[in-house]
Amino acid sequence: MLPLTDLELEAIRLSLRVAFWSVTCSLPFGIGAAFLLARTRFPGKSLLDGLIHLPLVIPPVVVGYMLLLLMGRRGPIGGWLHDALGITVIFTWQGAALAAAVMGFPLMVRAMRLSLEAVDRRLEQAARTLGAGRFDTFRSVTLPLMAPGILTGLVLAFARSLGEFGATITFVSNIPGQTRTIPVAIYTLTQTPDGDAAALRLCIIAVILALIALILSEWLARRLRTQLGN
Amino acid sequence: MLTLRANHRLGDFHLKLDISVPSRGVTALFGRSGAGKSSVVNLLAGLLQPDDGYVKVAGTVLFDSANGLSVPPEQRRLGYVFQEGRLFPHLSVRGNLLFGHRRIASAERRIGVDDVVALLDIGPLLDRRPRDLSGGEKQRVAIGRALLANPKLLLMDEPLASLDAARKNEIIPFIEKLRDGFGIPIVYVTHDLNEIVRLADRVVLMSNGASVFTGSVEELVSRLDMAEVMDHPEAEAVIAAHVADHDDAFGLTRLVLPGAELQVRRMALAPGAPVRVRIRARDVAVALSAPTGISVLNVLPVRIHDIVDRREQCLLRLALDDTTGPFLWAGITARSRHDLDLRAGNRVYALIKAVAVEGSSGGAEPETAAAIR
Numbered sequence: 001m002l003p004l005t006d007l008e009l010e011a012i013r014l015s016l017r018v019a020f021w022s023v024t025c026s027l028p029f030g031i032g033a034a035f036l037l038a039r040t041r042f043p044g045k046s047l048l049d050g051l052i053h054l055p056l057v058i059p060p061v062v063v064g065y066m067l068l069l070l071m072g073r074r075g076p077i078g079g080w081l082h083d084a085l086g087i088t089v090i091f092t093w094q095g096a097a098l099a100a101a102v103m104g105f106p107l108m109v110r111a112m113r114l115s116l117e118a119v120d121r122r123l124e125q126a127a128r129t130l131g132a133g134r135f136d137t138f139r140s141v142t143l144p145l146m147a148p149g150i151l152t153g154l155v156l157a158f159a160r161s162l163g164e165f166g167a168t169i170t171f172v173s174n175i176p177g178q179t180r181t182i183p184v185a186i187y188t189l190t191q192t193p194d195g196d197a198a199a200l201r202l203c204i205i206a207v208i209l210a211l212i213a214l215i216l217s218e219w220l221a222r223r224l225r226t227q228l229g230n
Numbered sequence: 231m232l233t234l235r236a237n238h239r240l241g242d243f244h245l246k247l248d249i250s251v252p253s254r255g256v257t258a259l260f261g262r263s264g265a266g267k268s269s270v271v272n273l274l275a276g277l278l279q280p281d282d283g284y285v286k287v288a289g290t291v292l293f294d295s296a297n298g299l300s301v302p303p304e305q306r307r308l309g310y311v312f313q314e315g316r317l318f319p320h321l322s323v324r325g326n327l328l329f330g331h332r333r334i335a336s337a338e339r340r341i342g343v344d345d346v347v348a349l350l351d352i353g354p355l356l357d358r359r360p361r362d363l364s365g366g367e368k369q370r371v372a373i374g375r376a377l378l379a380n381p382k383l384l385l386m387d388e389p390l391a392s393l394d395a396a397r398k399n400e401i402i403p404f405i406e407k408l409r410d411g412f413g414i415p416i417v418y419v420t421h422d423l424n425e426i427v428r429l430a431d432r433v434v435l436m437s438n439g440a441s442v443f444t445g446s447v448e449e450l451v452s453r454l455d456m457a458e459v460m461d462h463p464e465a466e467a468v469i470a471a472h473v474a475d476h477d478d479a480f481g482l483t484r485l486v487l488p489g490a491e492l493q494v495r496r497m498a499l500a501p502g503a504p505v506r507v508r509i510r511a512r513d514v515a516v517a518l519s520a521p522t523g524i525s526v527l528n529v530l531p532v533r534i535h536d537i538v539d540r541r542e543q544c545l546l547r548l549a550l551d552d553t554t555g556p557f558l559w560a561g562i563t564a565r566s567r568h569d570l571d572l573r574a575g576n577r578v579y580a581l582i583k584a585v586a587v588e589g590s591s592g593g594a595e596p597e598t599a600a601a602i603r
Contacts, residue, residue: 120316122312122314122316123316123318123319125277125303125316126310126312126316126318127318127329128276128277128302128303128304129275129276129277129303129304129306129308129309129310129376129379130304130329130330130333130375130376130379131304131305131307131330131333131334131379132304132329132333133302133304136304136333137304140329141318141320144320145319145320147320227320227359228319228320
């Protein structure tokens with residue numbers, strides 16, 4: 001099977017880069033959304049909950065198309081980004097990361113919300129009586145206790161990003177070196193005469209990558225749980 | 231002073247408090263479970279906001295609904311030892327101890343880590359995780375953690391309730407050292423009268439969300455009308471005393487109390503050490519004349535103050551001296567009362583069959599000497 005071809009290496013590198021940045025950039029928003037959903041009450045909360053979970057239930061193509069409408073050069077957000085900051089996201093790997101982030105967000109928030117709900121609030125009270133303010137308490141007690149859930153959320157979103165196809169191809173198309181991630185590359189190969197063998201190789205690579213991510217996270221989660229005394 | 235006025239509704243439960251006690255020594259909050267004791271502590275700590283109220287501790291107003299003032303818990307500087315410890319599972323014992331210590335200005339760190347570690351004897355535990363500690367060890371670490379935040383007042387919410395009797399006896403001396411060694415006032419929640427007799431300088435008795443009594447332990451125990459509220463139906467007397475001297479030949483210690491002397495089993499306390507004696511009504515008999523030829527050591531001349539009829543028993547309130555001084559209870563049958571024709575004002579002799587002594591001293595090692603016959 002080895003060595004990998006340049007085309008395969010390019011797709012792997014791109015997929016990892018897209019997944020890494022999509023997960024990294026959505027992490028603070030994921031924690032923020034989990035906090036809003038688990039700890040606060042406000043009008044329109046169920047609407048926010050629904051919006052966050054929407055990518056789980058609607059066709060990825062729809063997400064990609066909505067991103068295209070919003071973030072395209074003439075779209076309300078994309079137009080502003082382009083005119084004011086000179087940033088273009090469509091047809092770039094950053095756009096692919098954005099599509100992957102939106103698709104992985106509900107999985108990330110779900111895991112983090114569950115872990116936040118499981119945090120014993122009496123420990124937070126204890127921290128307050130010991131002189132830690134609200135934010136200090138969140139940083140020094142709540143976040144460490146949430147760590148296994150945060151890790152789970154990150155891995156789920158990462159895996160989801162590696163596999164993202166529908167929203168990506170709709171939003172940022174299929175550009176080698178920019179937006180042709182592993183799934184897009186597999187799709188391209190299956191559309192090419194004599195591409196079957198190459199497609200199969202990429203499929204195996206995708207499975208191996210996903211397995212490595214899962215095993216790594218299992219190992220990390222076990223270490224974290226031991227630290228927390230469960 | 232510690233002043234707490236609060237009106238608060240928690241579902242069906244109505245908290246209506248007006249408490250004012252000196253903020254020094256140990257103030258015990260006593261009462262059955264569900265009386266609202268923990269709510270009082272949470273109000274002080276700022277973990278519970280009353281609908282309206284006023285909280286002032288050692289000259290600082292912490293809550294005043296009239297002026298919209300509420301100091302957040304982290305700025306109140308009140309240490310809190312929770313019933314369940316509430317140690318942070320993600321930190322080592324050392325990390326737990328330093329949690330509050332790190333968050334105060336170094337100029338305010340009067341209490342040092344080494345002192346606390348030595349006092350609570352937790353040196354060997356420092357690198358362990360809370361999950362590897364026994365219940366008693368957890369509670370000691372929790373006390374140390376609260377102490378190292380250098381609080382102006384220490385709140386202890388039934389710190390011994392989750393421990394078995396042996397563990398309790400392991401922790402109580404540490405609390406005594408804390409009280410005597412660091413001079414931090416303590417508010418101590420408990421439903422156990424033994425802990426109160428051993429530790430408390432004053433008691434606030436709670437019932438159904440209200441404080442129904444504030445005063446000394448001795449006075450509280452003498453109040454038969456509080457027996458129901460205290461969940462302690464047995465009449466007994468708690469009297470402050472001090473050690474006079476020891477009789478080594480017979481292994482006895484002589485205690486002096488207002489208007490009387492008692493001999494108890496030899497105690498390891500220096501002369502002058504304050505103690506509290508507990509004498510149950512059923513351990514006291516009375517005689518019309520000074521008896522001779524009996525084995526009971528403690529026979530005190532007393533005056534019958536009044537007689538309380540109580541179910542199948544008659545309780546005699548016996549004054550040790552002619553003033554309002556301390557009282558003993560004697561539990562006798564209605565038959566005996568009739569046969570001896572006992573009336574208020576009679577002078578009789580109290581035969582004390584058993585005395586429990588609880589050290590309430592500073593410094594010296596307290597102990598319990600039971601059942602001297």
